[in-house]
Amino acid sequence: MKRLLIALASTTALLTSAAMAQEVPKIGAAVYGLNAEFMQIWSAALEEHPAVVNGEVKLTIFDGRYDALVQQDQFETMITQQFDAIIFVPIDIEAGAAPVQAASDAGIPVIGSNTRVNSDLLTAYVGSNDVESGYLEAKSVLDAIGCEGNVVILEGPIGQSAQISRLEGNLQALKECPKVTVLEQQTANWSRAEAQTLMENWLTSHDGQIDGIIGQNDEMALGAIEAIRAAGLNVGDFAIAGIDGITDALNAVKAGDMASILQDARAQAQGALDLAIFRARGGDYEPQSDIWVTYTDMPWNGGADAEYNVPWTPVTTENVDKLLAARQ
Amino acid sequence: MPRTDTNAIGRWLSPERRAHLVQEYGIFLAFLLLVVVLSASNEFFLTGRNVSNVLLQTSINGILAIGMTFVILTRGIDLSVGSVVALAGIVSASFATTSPTAGVAGSPYPVFVALSLGVLVGAASGAIIGVIVARFAVPAFVATLGMLSAARGLTLIFGGGRPVPSLTPEFRWIGTGNVLGIPAPVIILSAVFLLSWWVLARTRFGRYVYAVGGNPHAAKTSGINVTRIKFIVYVISGALAGLGGMILTARTGSALPQAGIAYELDAIAAVVIGGTSLAGGVGRVTGTLIGALIIGVMNNGLDLMGIESYYQQVIKGALIVGAVMLDRNRGRTA
Numbered sequence: 001m002k003r004l005l006i007a008l009a010s011t012t013a014l015l016t017s018a019a020m021a022q023e024v025p026k027i028g029a030a031v032y033g034l035n036a037e038f039m040q041i042w043s044a045a046l047e048e049h050p051a052v053v054n055g056e057v058k059l060t061i062f063d064g065r066y067d068a069l070v071q072q073d074q075f076e077t078m079i080t081q082q083f084d085a086i087i088f089v090p091i092d093i094e095a096g097a098a099p100v101q102a103a104s105d106a107g108i109p110v111i112g113s114n115t116r117v118n119s120d121l122l123t124a125y126v127g128s129n130d131v132e133s134g135y136l137e138a139k140s141v142l143d144a145i146g147c148e149g150n151v152v153i154l155e156g157p158i159g160q161s162a163q164i165s166r167l168e169g170n171l172q173a174l175k176e177c178p179k180v181t182v183l184e185q186q187t188a189n190w191s192r193a194e195a196q197t198l199m200e201n202w203l204t205s206h207d208g209q210i211d212g213i214i215g216q217n218d219e220m221a222l223g224a225i226e227a228i229r230a231a232g233l234n235v236g237d238f239a240i241a242g243i244d245g246i247t248d249a250l251n252a253v254k255a256g257d258m259a260s261i262l263q264d265a266r267a268q269a270q271g272a273l274d275l276a277i278f279r280a281r282g283g284d285y286e287p288q289s290d291i292w293v294t295y296t297d298m299p300w301n302g303g304a305d306a307e308y309n310v311p312w313t314p315v316t317t318e319n320v321d322k323l324l325a326a327r328q
Numbered sequence: 329m330p331r332t333d334t335n336a337i338g339r340w341l342s343p344e345r346r347a348h349l350v351q352e353y354g355i356f357l358a359f360l361l362l363v364v365v366l367s368a369s370n371e372f373f374l375t376g377r378n379v380s381n382v383l384l385q386t387s388i389n390g391i392l393a394i395g396m397t398f399v400i401l402t403r404g405i406d407l408s409v410g411s412v413v414a415l416a417g418i419v420s421a422s423f424a425t426t427s428p429t430a431g432v433a434g435s436p437y438p439v440f441v442a443l444s445l446g447v448l449v450g451a452a453s454g455a456i457i458g459v460i461v462a463r464f465a466v467p468a469f470v471a472t473l474g475m476l477s478a479a480r481g482l483t484l485i486f487g488g489g490r491p492v493p494s495l496t497p498e499f500r501w502i503g504t505g506n507v508l509g510i511p512a513p514v515i516i517l518s519a520v521f522l523l524s525w526w527v528l529a530r531t532r533f534g535r536y537v538y539a540v541g542g543n544p545h546a547a548k549t550s551g552i553n554v555t556r557i558k559f560i561v562y563v564i565s566g567a568l569a570g571l572g573g574m575i576l577t578a579r580t581g582s583a584l585p586q587a588g589i590a591y592e593l594d595a596i597a598a599v600v601i602g603g604t605s606l607a608g609g610v611g612r613v614t615g616t617l618i619g620a621l622i623i624g625v626m627n628n629g630l631d632l633m634g635i636e637s638y639y640q641q642v643i644k645g646a647l648i649v650g651a652v653m654l655d656r657n658r659g660r661t662a
Contacts, residue, residue, distance in 0.1 A: 035586045040489050158638075187637060192580050193587065197385050201631035204378045205370070219584075226581055230384075230504055230511075231377070248493045248582050 025084040025280035026058050027273065030074050030099075032091035032115065033066040037246050038265055039089070042114065045266035046087075049273050050288040057277055068095035075099035079106045084280035086110045087272045090117045093161040109279035113272035114265070116161050123279055126271040126308040130162050133261045133312050134169020134216070137241040139176075140259040140314070141212040144239035147177040149211035152202055153185040154195050154220040163187075166216045166243065183210060188220045195223030196230075203231050211239060218242035218249035221258050245315055250324050253315045262313040262323065267291040271298075271308055278303040354654065355603050359618050359625070366629035373632060380511060386624030387513035388413075388572045388579075390617055392591060393598035394524050395568030397616045398561040400599050401528075402541045403608030404461065404468035406562065408475035409569040409595055412453045413588030414483040416570035420446030421492040421583035424499035430492045439498035443574060450570020451563050453479055458562035462555045476592070483585050492583040503578025513575045520568065524613045537561065541608030597644065598623055601651040622647070 029046055031039050043061050046052065052059045062078075064071040068091050078086055079102060086103055088110050090096030096117035103110045104121040112125035141151060153170060156163030174180060183206050188195035195215065202210065215221030221242030228235050235257050242249055245262030252258045270289035278285045283303070292300050297311050315323060367374045392409050399406045424442035425431040436442070453475055460471040505512040528534035539547040540557045548554050572591075577583045602619030604611025623644060630640045 034489060035484065037490055184634060186631075186634075192582070192584065193576065196580060197627070198631060200381045200385065201378075201628055204372045204375065204381060205632040205634075207372070222582075223580065226504075226579065230579075248491065251493065 024056070024058050025277060026060070026081070027085050027087065027276050027280060028060050028062060028074075028078040028083045029087040029089075029273075030062045030064060030071055030078070031089040032064045032071065034061075034063045035066070038244055038263070042089070042265040042269045045269040046273055049270050051273070051277055057273075057280070059273075064089075064091055066091055068092050071096070072099045072102075075102055079103060079108060083108060085276035087269075087276050088112050088117065088122075089114045091115075093118050109276070111272045111276045111279070114268050122306075124272075124275045124303075124306055124308065126268050126275065126310065128263050128268065128310045128312055130165030131169040131172070133243045133263065134166035135173045136169070136261050136312060136314060137166075137216075137243050137259065138170040138173035138214050140261075141214050141239045141241045142173055142177045142180060144259075145180070145211045148179040150181050150183045150206070150209050151212035151214055152183050152199075152206075152210055154198065154213065154215045154224065155185060155187045156216045157189050158187050163216060170214055170216070180212075188223065190217050190219055192219040192223040192226075195220035196227045197223075199224040199227035200230065203227060203233070213238055213240045215240065215242040218244045218246045218260055221260070222248055222252060225252065225257050245313070245323065247324070247327050250315060250320055250327070254317065254320045254324070256317070260315040262315050264291075264310050264313065267295060267298075267310045271310065274300075275303055275308075355601070355615050355618050355622075355651075359622050362622060362625055362629075366625065366632075370629065370632045373629060378628070378632070380509075380514075382621075382624050382628045383514045383517075384511045385628060386620050387511070387517040388576050389591070389594045389598055389623065390517045390620040391520050391568050391572045391575070392595040393602075393616045393620045394520055394613050395565035396592075396595040396599050397602075397604055397611060397613050398524070398528075398537060399468070399565045400541075400596075400604050400606060401537050401608055401611055402558055402561050403544070403606075404558065404561065405472060405596070405606075406454075406457070406565045406569075407469065407472040407592050408453060408457060408479055409565065409572075410588040410591035410593075411476045411479035411483065412450050412566055412569035413573035413576060413591055414583075414585060415453065415479045415486070416446040416449045416573035417577035417587055418483050418487045418492055418583040418585060419449045420570075420574050421495055421499070421577050422487070424495050425492050426496060427492070427494040430487075430490065430494070436496045436499075439496065439501075442499055443502070446574040447567050447570045450573065451567040453569070454563040454566020455559070457566065458559035461562060462558035487583065487585050489585055491585065493581070495578065495581060495583075499574075500578045500581065503575050503580075513579070516571070516575065520571070521613060521617055528613060533557070533560070538609055541610075543609070594623060597648050600648055603651070603654075606652075619651075 031043065034040060034043060046059060046061065051057050062074040071091060086108055093116055097119040100110050100117055100119040100121050109123040112122045114127050155167060184202050186198060188198050213221065213224045215224060221240050224240060225235055228238060240258040242258060243261045243263065245260050249260040253260050270291050274287035274289050287300050295311060298308055372378055396406055420442045422432045423437040423445055424439060426436055457471050457475050460466045461468050502512050507515055528537065536552050536557050539552055540554050544554055573588060576587055598619035599616050601622055602615030604615060626643060627640055
């Protein structure tokens with residue numbers, strides 16, 4: 001009898017919350033992991049979205065803890081709790097397909113952000129083209145060394161979508177400079193410490209030969225800079241570039257040590273949230289984030305596009321102070 | 329070789345003596361062999377700068393592995409060191425940063441405050457583990473697995489998940505400085521090694537560590553305070569992890585919350601390759617140091633030859649298992 005009462009009570013609670021959800025859409029954001037700076041900026045931008053601040057939507061962020069299975073479980077949870085839309089940043093391009101399928105079967109729209117997933121069931125995707133960033137950063141290194149000389153490439157974990165695409169971009173730019181030799185190309189797993197060790201060893205085995213360093217992210221470029229310093233060499237003698245625009249890299253750009261290409265986490269997050277709310281309300285919604293005003297190259301188009309491409313911003317000595325100020 | 333006790337040479341080459349020789353010098357010979365092979369196959373390997381690099385790259389794992397040796401000698405294990413590295417790194421860095429937003433006070437504290445805090449944080453983590461293992465008899469694997477998770481969480485909480493950049497030159501000295509061309513981390517590793525060697529080989533505490541690992545019941549009945557010894561080894565391991573974390577932070581120039589992931593595995597690998605038995609009671613820090621050097625030399629040599637890091641992992645795996653098989657074999661002959 002007691003158990004029955006509890007069951008009744010919880011059913012009522014569920015019904016009430018379902019009724020409330022009719023008014024305030026529940027949006028879930030499943031991100032691959034919150035340990036690194038980039039996804040923290042991304043998550044913070046979601047929380048700062050006008051619709052979240054005004055209480056027009058109820059936002060829950062799920063930390064995937066870098067585990068595809070954890071993300072899948074979180075999708076099950078959101079489906080059970082009848083979320084109205086899901087924003088998805090998968091850990092893996094292939095493993096992300098199953099949860100998207102499950103949500104789609106339950107009739108919940110899924111908006112991809114930042115990282116791609118190999119599924120045609122995604123309602124829309126807001127991200128930046130990694131091939132483009134790979135091209136831009138390699139180009140900045142090659143321009144600096146006059147399209148001639150020797151470079152090394154510090155790669156992300158082999159097989160991750162960002163590594164594959166950024167390498168493709170790197171190679172595109174390298175093709176334009178046939179006089180440039182790639183001395184070494186090896187993974188440092190996005191890690192500053194690993195890149196530092198690798199670079200120390202390369203500076204030994206290619207003593208005085210390395211002109212440029214293409215780091216597929218900022219962390220690894222920063223590790224290379226530390227290795228150069230530790231070897232007693234002059235950082236200014238090397239052309240170094242990274243991608244993402246993390247705070248340490250912005251400071252290094254300011255100091256003239258490297259070049260970086262900013263990936264706008266805020267635009268990726270807020271753009272995806274506008275699309276998620278748009279879908280959750282069945283099309284009755286106008287976007288509220290200011291990013292649609294900032295990026296005229298990325299029009300809202302009535303929320304109907306399948307893909308929104310957030311442009312990259314090369315960090316320069318001119319814009320770095322403004323970007324740093326925005327981080328405070 | 330027949331066993332003869334009648335002449336000196338025969339005695340010198342007795343099975344016990346031979347087993348002893350393998351135990352004492354086998355790992356050292358393996359290390360020399362590796363150095364010879366790498367020197368022959370790569371012209372840069374034996375250059376002064378590369379030797380300095382290898383020592384530098386070995387220093388953090390060496391320090392962690394020496395702490396791990398104390399723990400493993402008592403039949404324990406410390407899985408928490410990688411997380412403690414990150415925690416001590418971020419706490420100490422918060423007191424040594426010139427960044428107005430990332431630090432604790434807006435301006436850096438004197439460097440000894442930051443450095444002491446890093447060691448203290450590590451020692452405190454070790455003390456918590458020590459109490460749980462020694463006083464409440466929770467298996468070391470479980471207690472330190474718990475700390476692995478908790479310390480990582482505390483790191484993220486303390487730093488808000490963000491890195492702490494812009495460290496003072498004084499703090500960075502322990503990672504990037506040098507004395508007469510010898511990198512500071514190498515000097516610190518040498519000091520830690522010499523002190524640990526002396527403690528284990530020459531002090532009563534050292535003898536007790538071996539006794540506790542060799543036979544805890546016998547140790548207890550002979551009046552050794554087993555609880556106390558066990559507690560202290562985890563404090564040592566934690567404090568050294570704290571020290572290693574600060575050196576890592578000083579080297580990379582920024583305290584990263586995701587630093588040190590899986591460092592405990594390299595430390596355990598160095599201890600095992602160095603011939604310390606996971607069953608406790610047998611092993612030496614000299615072996616551990618050479619074990620750490622073997623890992624460092626191998627990674628460095630394969631990098632110089634341009635071999636992909638994925639192969640390095642396979643080779644390291646084979647090395648660990650091979651070392652333990654040698655250890656088993658040694659157990660039978662000795």
